[in-house]
Amino acid sequence: MSKLDLTTTYLGLRLEHPVVASASPLSYTLEGIEQLAEAGAAAVVMYSLFEEQIELESHALHHYLEYGTHSYAEALDYFPKAHEFNLGPQEYLELICTAKERVPIPIIGSLNGASPGGWTEYARLIEQAGADALELNLYYLPTDPTLTGAEVEEMYLEIVREVRQHIQIPVAVKVGPYFSNLAHMAARFVQVGADGLVLFNRFYQPDFDLEQLEVTPNLMLSRPEDLRLPLTWVAILYGRIQADLAITSGVHSHLEVLKSMMAGAKVAMMASELLKNGPKRIKEILQELRTWMLNHEYESIRQMQGSMSQLHVANPEAFERGNYMKVLRSWRPDPTGMLLG
16 A cells, blocks of 8 residues: 555645644643644644733723823823733734744634624734634624524624635634524635634533532533534535535544544544643544554545545435434343443
8 A cells, every 4th residue: 555645735724634733722832832733733723812802902002092191291101011011912923923933834823703893803913923824713602582593693704704804814714503504604604705614613601609609610621422513514514615624622532533534524623632631642643543544445534535424425314304313213221221322
């Protein structure tokens, strides 16, 4: 057999393999980004810069620039030194710029927002800082009962339109699965300028502290079982929309990477596994991936991409309602007392 070819393309970027480090605290620092690159990540998605951070900086800067300017000539003394107020967004841009100088792999910026507005201008600044692409992380939880689903969808689309107007680099949209017709929404994202879709954004629900009677944040890392939802939708969307597809959530081993590729993804993004076991897991997963491909006579990643999508499997109904009935009927009691599915 010829040499294994693990290369893939994502957002127009040629990657050595499909394992990408998704947005996480591992990219908070230059040291963390370098560790991911040294461990073999094909690309790194930066941690997200939030709409609220950008607006906070804008309000703080406006306050300092205006404060005291109408009092007397010495008002210029009120202008702050750079270190005297929050420069989170500026530091983010500087980190991208430095990372591009220090690591040989693509750096993908990440913006997290929920509403159209001036914060989308930072897409252009991220591009100018040297990012190879931008992941637009859309996270909005509608709680207003008078707000229609159509209005929420249009708000999402307007954000993508605004960002697309600001930059030339590729844009991937990271969204959750909660749309009445996800396939239609995916097509609309592509229509307004998305080059890729990242499935899915994990929406973190709070928990209740019963002793303190408080609502508390509770971060739960993903598990391999969480792969099933994005796997299903990538397999359904493959070949139906003109965008690169990425799977995130539930990727913990070479098995999830293989499943992602066969569903039709260009890359499998990983965070929880790396947070638990460190960036070194990437090399281990790549070696396991190569071994599996050799044992099963695959020569390249491209050879398997989309091979188990809905377009290509012998039983496409497995992705739809018919499979729901089969799953329910598959349950049976275990003589040992365990429940089997």
